[in-house]
Amino acid sequence: MTSLTTAIxxxxxxxxxxxxxxxxxxxxxxxxxxxxxxxxLDLVHRDVITSPFIDVTGN
Incomplete structure (x- = not known):
């Protein structure tokens, strides 16, 4: 399977x-x-998120 097929x-x-x-x-x-x-996924694509971990903060 392709990555798109897997994602879907x-x-x-x-x-x-x-x-x-x-x-x-x-x-x-x-x-x-x-x-x-x-x-x-959009934020990762735009390089806003660059880490594999997203820290949840109050900000």
């Missing part, structure tokens, strides 16, 4: 919290995790 496979199998709050547009599951991962 992993994104489609993410565990997302179900709930009545979410609409049919999100298949009644929370969209936070996929959006967070896409944002982090």
């Amino acid at each position: 496979k992993h994104f489609t199998s993410l565990n997302r919290a179900p709930g009545a709050t979410w609409t049919n547009a999100t298949k009644r599951k929370a969209p936070h995790k996929p959006l967070l991962l896409l944002a982090v």
Whole structure:
């Protein structure tokens, strides 16, 4: 498998919290995790994140 195929496979199998709050547009599951991962991947691509570890701080 190519890296793109592997990435797509992993994104489609993410565990997302179900709930009545979410609409049919999100298949009644929370969209936070996929959006967070896409944002982090974008920051890595733009060399904003250069370390394999992301430190969670209050800043």
